Amino acid sequence: MAVLAIMTRKRLLGPHNEQTVDSYQIAGLAYHLGGRWKDAENLQLGVMQTCKQVFGPEHPSTLSSIANLALTYRSRGRWKEAETLEVQVMETRKRLLGPEHPDTLISIGNLAETYCNQGRWKEAEELQVQVMDTHKQMLGPEHPDTLISIANLASTYWNQGRWKEAEELQVQVMETSKQLLGPEHPNTLTSIASLAATYWNQGRWKEAEELQVQVIETSKQVLGPEHPGTLISIGNLAETYWNQGRWREAEELQVQVMETRKLVLGPEHPSTLISMGNLVSTYWTQGRSKEAKDLNMQVIETSKQLLGLEHPLTLISIANLALTYWNQGQWKEAEELQVQVMETRKLVLGPEHPDTLISIGNLAETYCKQGRWREAKELQVQVMETSKQLLGPKHPDTLTSIASLASNYRNQGRWKEAEELNVQVMETRTLVLGRKHPDTLASMADLAVTYGNQRRWKEAEELQVQVMETSKQLLGPKHPDTLTSMANLAETYCNQRRWKEAEGLEVQVMETRKLVLGPKHPDTLNSMNNLAYTLRSLGQLAAALQLMTECARLCGRILGPDHPETVSSTFALNDWHGTAGHRMRAIFSRLLFRKK
Incomplete structure (x- = not known):
């Protein structure tokens, strides 16, 4: 459609007509959004040169073409080139339109975004504060553009981990949006989702979950259960469940999103493929390697066929398959x-x-x-x-x-x-x-x-206790990261031969992982392995053998016979059986001697 519009305008209006040039601009942005950045860059370079020749270097269309090219450079990680163009556009607009003109403020915001991409938070913050203050002064504190600029500044705070400052601004945006636009307006729902993300990154899962459920229910009512915005909000809630180790609940939502997208958008739509990729991650995290691999292969083949081998989505799906192989020791x-x-x-x-x-x-x-x-x-x-x-x-x-x-x-x-x-x-x-x-x-x-x-055990222990206590406080005692921190501390106790303290932690980790992740999850198997070694060190050889036997059996069935974890647990089991055999032979010899 875009190509047809360009050809029609080019034939009727001429190649240098402003409407024809606008069509090229739109086509370039379409390439950009589709991940075809090289095509976008080539087209945008041509448009920019044409605009400079026909309209002059300071014409609005020329400046828009430069800004579009800068956006493509930014997406390709060519920060310096993007920055050079964005500074040029910003300075020209300041001079021609004034520092308070909406187009000038947009160009300042674009430059701030490029600074953010480079982690130059302070420079980004200065520009975003400038945009926010100008919007407040010119449009008022409750204007939609003002609220967007406040939200952008909150995002910069958010990326620096300045959660409290981000939260204050996001609450302000949310409350103002509710008051002016109503609780069901799309902008209000976006502001609620942003606040939920801030809670999420602080490990405040319950608060995040409450807001996300609220967004989902309102979206279903206002937009419908099959609307893209509703499905995104369901996906966000699934991510919250996922990070709490609530794999089953996450899976249910992800399957719902995937099936709805298949029905509404088709099985080959990029959004459908993204939802399939999210489900792959959940399968993999539960140790369901075969299901993860099969679904991932489906995503790869469809992406290759529809989007091409070089599309970002195709490359992400290939990288995910590599991760599956990596976790299987292949x-x-x-x-x-x-x-x-x-x-x-x-x-x-x-x-x-x-x-x-x-x-x-x-x-x-x-x-x-x-x-x-x-x-x-x-x-x-x-x-x-x-x-x-x-x-x-x-x-x-x-x-x-x-x-x-x-x-x-x-x-x-x-x-x-x-x-x-x-x-x-x-x-x-x-x-x-x-x-x-x-x-x-x-x-x-x-x-x-x-x-x-x-062997600096005390220093290691101090840090590990601190990590464990903070994780318990922020993430909860059942969170995967908390359990990992407990396992690390247990390892330090083992290295100091403090077997009882290690055993207490390892039993807790194993039982919680069985409950949260399931008895067949790789992390659960790892905790079984660790506890078996500790039991052996405590002289509880029968219990150690029983646990390691179960661990080796599950590793072989779930991870495969050649996986490093399977090989390690099987080797330990054979070695320990030999030790047990020597002990039994020694006892039998003593009994024979006594009998004689």
């Missing part, structure tokens, strides 16, 4: 897919795009699992340096890359280098996100492991 299969994703993203998005860097980091993790430390390090250093340069040293992605490199050093026994990086990540996250942020807690747990590797 390193070679995972590596092949990860290399494919990485090379395609380099080609389509460029070597410095965040998605490209993520795929490089994933490949590095696979190298680590195979003990290919040098190859992994080369990739991890590349990701870290690029992230520092493009996003800054405090950006979450940069810190994640530093943490990955620290893990590599730790696995090679390079404790001091690992420790330096772990401390750097922990202190930066504490400063930027706060001590109770999940990422901060993860970095504390990493540092504790590094201390443990150096």
